[in-house]
Amino acid sequence: MSEGDSLRELVTERLTAAAEDIFKLVKTTIVEYKEELERQRKRLDIFLSPKIYLHRTDVPQQLVCKEEEVVLSKQLCYQDRNSSPDQEEAEPPRMKEEPEEPCSIQEGEQLELKEETDWFMTPAHEERDHSEPELHEQQLLSDSTHVSEDQDPAGSKDKDSESSRNSEPNIPDKIHQSSHNTDVSENQCNSLRDQPSFNCDGCDESFKNKLALQTHQCVHSGKKTHSCKYCGKIYKSKGLLTSHVRSHTGEKPFTCTTCSKSFTQQKHLRVHIRTHTGEKPYTCTTCGKSFTQNPTLKDHMRIHTGEKPFACTTCSKSFSHQTSLRKHMRIHTGENLLTCTTCGKCFTNQKPLRVHIRSHTGEKPYTCTTCGKSFTQNQNLEVHMRIHTGEKPFICTTCSKSFTTQQHLNDHMHIHTGEKPFTCTTCGKSFIHQQKLKIHIRSHTGEKPYTCTRCGKSFTQNQILKVHMRTHTGEKPYTCTTCGKSFSEHQKLKVHMRIHTGEKPFTCPTCGKSFTQQHDLKIHMRIHTGEKPYTCTTCGKSFTQHQQLKFHMHTHTGEKPFTCTTCGKSFSQHQYLKAHIRTHTGEKPYSCSTCGQRFSRQRSLKNHNKIHTHD
Numbered sequence: 001m002s003e004g005d006s007l008r009e010l011v012t013e014r015l016t017a018a019a020e021d022i023f024k025l026v027k028t029t030i031v032e033y034k035e036e037l038e039r040q041r042k043r044l045d046i047f048l049s050p051k052i053y054l055h056r057t058d059v060p061q062q063l064v065c066k067e068e069e070v071v072l073s074k075q076l077c078y079q080d081r082n083s084s085p086d087q088e089e090a091e092p093p094r095m096k097e098e099p100e101e102p103c104s105i106q107e108g109e110q111l112e113l114k115e116e117t118d119w120f121m122t123p124a125h126e127e128r129d130h131s132e133p134e135l136h137e138q139q140l141l142s143d144s145t146h147v148s149e150d151q152d153p154a155g156s157k158d159k160d161s162e163s164s165r166n167s168e169p170n171i172p173d174k175i176h177q178s179s180h181n182t183d184v185s186e187n188q189c190n191s192l193r194d195q196p197s198f199n200c201d202g203c204d205e206s207f208k209n210k211l212a213l214q215t216h217q218c219v220h221s222g223k224k225t226h227s228c229k230y231c232g233k234i235y236k237s238k239g240l241l242t243s244h245v246r247s248h249t250g251e252k253p254f255t256c257t258t259c260s261k262s263f264t265q266q267k268h269l270r271v272h273i274r275t276h277t278g279e280k281p282y283t284c285t286t287c288g289k290s291f292t293q294n295p296t297l298k299d300h301m302r303i304h305t306g307e308k309p310f311a312c313t314t315c316s317k318s319f320s321h322q323t324s325l326r327k328h329m330r331i332h333t334g335e336n337l338l339t340c341t342t343c344g345k346c347f348t349n350q351k352p353l354r355v356h357i358r359s360h361t362g363e364k365p366y367t368c369t370t371c372g373k374s375f376t377q378n379q380n381l382e383v384h385m386r387i388h389t390g391e392k393p394f395i396c397t398t399c400s401k402s403f404t405t406q407q408h409l410n411d412h413m414h415i416h417t418g419e420k421p422f423t424c425t426t427c428g429k430s431f432i433h434q435q436k437l438k439i440h441i442r443s444h445t446g447e448k449p450y451t452c453t454r455c456g457k458s459f460t461q462n463q464i465l466k467v468h469m470r471t472h473t474g475e476k477p478y479t480c481t482t483c484g485k486s487f488s489e490h491q492k493l494k495v496h497m498r499i500h501t502g503e504k505p506f507t508c509p510t511c512g513k514s515f516t517q518q519h520d521l522k523i524h525m526r527i528h529t530g531e532k533p534y535t536c537t538t539c540g541k542s543f544t545q546h547q548q549l550k551f552h553m554h555t556h557t558g559e560k561p562f563t564c565t566t567c568g569k570s571f572s573q574h575q576y577l578k579a580h581i582r583t584h585t586g587e588k589p590y591s592c593s594t595c596g597q598r599f600s601r602q603r604s605l606k607n608h609n610k611i612h613t614h615d
Helices: 001-045 059-084 106-121 140-152 153-163 168-181 186-194 210-221 240-250 266-277 292-304 320-335 350-363 380-389 406-417 434-445 462-473 490-501 519-531 546-557 575-586 602-614
Strands: none
Touching: none
16 A cells, blocks of 8 residues: 555544544534523423413503504514524414404503513623614614504505404513523623613613613513614604614715714714814813813813723733723733734733834824924823923822922822832842832942943933033033022022022031031041941042042052143142132131131141130
């Protein structure tokens, strides 16, 4: 036997075995399906087992017939639409020839409402169009009006009046035939009961929203309802149905005259036009912020109330918006995650992905009209604009300090609580801000990602690079309003202002001496501790400050980088040059408080004071 024949025989055996397994599985499924149908029939029979006794009442025959016509028309339509596919063709409703005693209107209503209750037990679609409310409790009611709307009014009247006689005893049979589509679990029923509901006064049926209840009440009043031919949803008015049908046809008849964008409903167009006009008619009474839509205002109010009604069933995390919960669920399910084609990072929705892609392309579409600075996100531009307007809407409840962003306020609150939630895994040092931890970690890794394009010097922070660039450009944007002196850094201006105010907020706990800068206090503390962390690699001499080590190194190298422009004399330290220049200018800034004698150097003043102290 050749290899080809052997392979063919092997493939045939495998396929035969697979086919047998499939047939066995199909047979088992059919048996289970039949058993389940039988179980449901028995349960429905038990539910419908109470007998209904009809009594004669003195009611005009016209009203009785009218009530029976409504019930029978619903029975016939429901039977026709919901007959089981595995049954044979349903028999027409049997009519008894002998006359039956008419029932009262009240009893007829009870039968009709009981039948409607069974119809509403069928679960409806959970998907809902964003422009029309879902009437899921009344999904199947469209079946009850379908026949009566299509038939000729005159013909149906005669036919219904003739067939209405003696139709009441057949109600259980009709409901029994339609029971194949009413498989609802107890959990589904319980979940419906637990939800906030609107109850019908006529039949005690509950609905999720008021519009669904109003549409349901049309059944009791006999008003006409409108059914979607695509999905079967029903609506109280033809206008709502027309708007809904556009979700199937894709029709968008309402177009914006400004940007040509189209919409399925006119109210959506009205909301869209506000993006062009800037109109925001809905205003928050707490913070005064305005919005174009009322639902957006309702969502915003949860920021003030702290309400987060939408909770994740997997991790119990709560959200203020249902859309945020849906996006969060994708993290657990992995469904519809969007991936960046450049770096492979995943996102739960399109907007963050678009913003992320701009980090690769360098696109910054949002530009400040005041200073021309551009940003990748509109919210970053909004925060930036507060620099120009001076707006600081986020206020600390402890010290009343204000901030431009909520995140800055959250970080500030750690100062009052003493919390430092971000800890370095290398040295154990903790920080209030995560960004400061990132910067600190670079001191261990030696990473300096920000490089000066002019001199090639690298820095751990982008802000330090920006300040460094001002040494090349000579820019000093921060000016003292008291003396007019300018500085390249805002921090230097703050420290300088303390000269005018006399403020010294940093105090030594050992000797009580105060300083204008925390850095100066740190250096001072080394006098008490004896710490000298900076050591000369040439002679081994140690210093308390790095600047002192730099000046000391000049003694080994002989370098004197500071030169007098008047006489050309050079010095190893800048302070020596400043003292030397006073010999040319005659300036003597240091004055004795006892005798008034003046000196050009502080050391000379100290030596002079010893005379008065000795005396």
